Amino acid sequence: MAQLSRSNSFPLVEPLVWNPWVEPEEVTLEQPALGEGSFGIVYKGRLRGSTVAIKLLINQQLDDDGLTFFKREIQILGGLRAPNIVLFLGACCEPGHYMIITELMPAGDLDTILSSRKINLSLFIRMKMARDAAAGMCWLHQNKPQIFHRDLKPSNMLVDRDSYLIKLCDFGLAAVKGTGSGPDGRGSTPGTPTQSRKMSPMSPNEIGKHPAIGTPSWMAPEIMRSQPFTTKADVYSFGIVLWQLLTRHQPFAGLEEHTAIFDAVCNLKQRPKIPSNTIPALAALITRCWSQDPLRRPEFGDVIPVLDEIIVESAIENHDGSEFWKKHFLTMSEVPWSAFWNAFSEIIPEDTVTDDNVEIFYQLLGITPATSSNIEPKVHIENFGKVLSWLPGSLEELLPSFKKLCSQPWFFGFLDAIRAGEILSGNIEGTFLIRFSVRQPGVYTVSIVEHGTVTHSRISRESEEWVYDGMRDRSLIQLITKVKDKLKRPCPGSPYAITQKEKSTVYLYDE
Template sequence: MEVISELGKGCFGVVYKGKCRGKIVAIKKLHQQDVSDLDEFKKEVQILTHLRHPNVVLFMGACTEAGKLAIVTEFLPMGDVHHVIHSRSKDNPLPLLKILLMAKDVAQGMNWLHLSKPPIVHRDLKPTNLLVDENWRVKICDFGLSAWQLNKTLQDSGVAPGTPLWMSPEVLKGRPLSEKADVYSFGIVLWEMITGKEPFEHHEDYEKFVDAICDHGERPEIPQDMHPSLQSLLQECWHDNQRKRPAFGEIIERIEQAILVTTIGDNAGIEIWKASFEGGAKEGGIGLAVPFSHFAVVFYKYIGEALSRDRNDVGYKALQALLVEKEAEVTLERWGLFCKWFAPINKSILKHLVQIITVPYFHGDISRKDSETLLSCFKKGSFLVRLSMTEPIDKSPFTISKVAGKGEITHQRVYVNDNHSGYFVTTKDKKGKKSKIESEGGIENLFKNKKVAKELNLITPCPGSRYSHIAQRKPDDGSNPYIDDQ
């Protein structure tokens, strides 16, 4: 076994990157090398030997020689969750979907440990004990260095292991505890992952911290804009009464539901996505991608439209163009964006999709930078309409990019009406007074309004739309069944 470099230090030992039998591994050399603990260490190694789960770090071996106690595990190149979360800039946070999928990984790993025989209680669940592989899968580590629940309850003696910031009140106070202590820790971890903040940063004194958590019920402040399903989950996970904290099996289900409501939002959209996996296999309890050919069947059935056998049908092609990014699949993330751009999902949606995708000024989800590159070659009054990619997408799903005075390229959001019956843009007169120009129906109706073109100086559609081939196609009977005759 060869040591290559030191990766970090923890309360249990020093972790090294190493090589064992030709494979890169992680080697944890333990601080505690007391020979009297050797039998207990061997028992823990024996339990680790039989643990196999995708969200638990793979145990590969151990050195049980007195004075050289060490554990060898798989090496995960992306480091720990703490690094992944806090190394990103405030302007580039992880998407909520990615965070919730990572949190679900943690819950699945912890559920496996808690349901093991004997049950394994981690007692030191925190972001630095959650490692990330090259596919963003999160795996739990260092549980083998904690306590195993051999009876119904455990009680810490002496100093509790781990970092206090993530510890439950019962652990901090040395009271009898159960596996629900890990649920409390998970709540703090989940809050940290979502907010990107360190928990309890204002606390410096340990005794005051314990008093605040245990006697005054202090918990991290939950952002008001956090989805209610996540707010309630956090509050239940870190409940002072451990009996009222949910088990990880329930937590997994609630995270899956939170993934759907925060990613898709639209109730019809959620139903369509769920229906796309009925009777089929889906990994981990929630589907992340589905072939477009199958999804289209479910989609058309839901909106009450007959699916044409002609795969060059303009409605079918419009739906496909807006949903499929690669490999002929619809991903959960893309469907969520689609629902925010075009909700509500109802019988008239195909008509609206075709009308917007076949106008020359619509360029889809191109980036701000790409829109500026396209427009840079054109004169004042040239414009395009693109799909918004920054929140709040559901409130302002479209963006107008145009060439303004002196060749300057400006960007303006298009907003959804309060009753979701149409769209509006805001304008300013020469005195700076704001006003709204509204339309009913699909987004295309807004740009049929001559007042919009006049007030915003939208003269010439920018060429180069990726959807031009759809716009040029003519149905066999010479008419488009989705577009009203003009």
């Protein structure tokens, strides 16, 4: 049987029913605007019974160049269907009503989210965002013909409210590599508007001749110098974005003028400072992405597998734990309990695999009973990372260590400050309990009755030692004995009954 190829397969055809053009009267805008960029104002609105996002161009009197850029954005968006690229729904090209309609991402753009200290985003979530952005860029760069974004930055990345999924948007400055032939050989991309078929994609030489285009703080040195560039210019921008996802700071914040940023990036070869406690693989990736030499920057196809491992390390700081997850569950954020336990039970001593230990571990991982016999409970990577941060050491020692901790009368597991205060209320001076810190994994909290009130203070970990009230010890249990003059009386009623006759079920995480 002959193998199909592009030359002898069915010819590529354009959709017969999809028409991207929208009449102005079909669109309803809602005030106030959601945001404003250099070229357009974005509104929430309605189109054909659906809630959508509408980018209304600020300048409605487009000259030939402006109209070319506008149509190019429609052409590019209209031909893209990818999980990490915003979905194009239509456009209006009538003078005075120039607009582009896309799906609405209610959470807004990444820049706004990173700037808000009210929004708590773990490094794990932020690195997943980075992977989403890299996947979107990989799709563009591996498209035929290649697409250059040329303005990659957090404000051009939209965020899903529930999953924090990232989708790339704003292709107003994007360019297409080629000499006039699209993938169908006719100078167009299948599914793009008829009016835009006469547009030829920009050739590499044409791109290089254009003046610096983009936003200075994210602009690659070769673009600042108006030199020819490749897809590696987008990789540079991604390096800056990756640094922002790490630090939640604005790049080159002290430099306002374009000339100052140009001098810092191009002449002095300066970059934002990477924090010293950054995951080594992440620091190395950022450094490679924003390298002065484009040839030293990786392709997005090579960035993604590196980020897969960084995502695991961001959720699980324990080296053995992260290597375990990479080996068995790389690219997975949560796994069925049975799959997790089958893999985990292979590396722990056989004599620790008891019903009591399994039940304790089940609870410790924040697993609640399944609501249906058809739904298997799952282990989330961040919960596993939290467990290992509270119980450092080898994976083989994890269950015995936790069982020993549970045998201490002062250990209450997962409580918030309010509940701890309620439990301690009415107890005598010096009565205390120790619990997992709600806000900071890897830290314990001491709640104690002092001077008639309940106070809370942390037991932190420094250089492989637990630290509290000026005392240090590698063992948490030994540390508590060192401060018995202050911690005088364990609070009665610990929910753990490992060494007692009674047992109770305690779930350590809020649903």
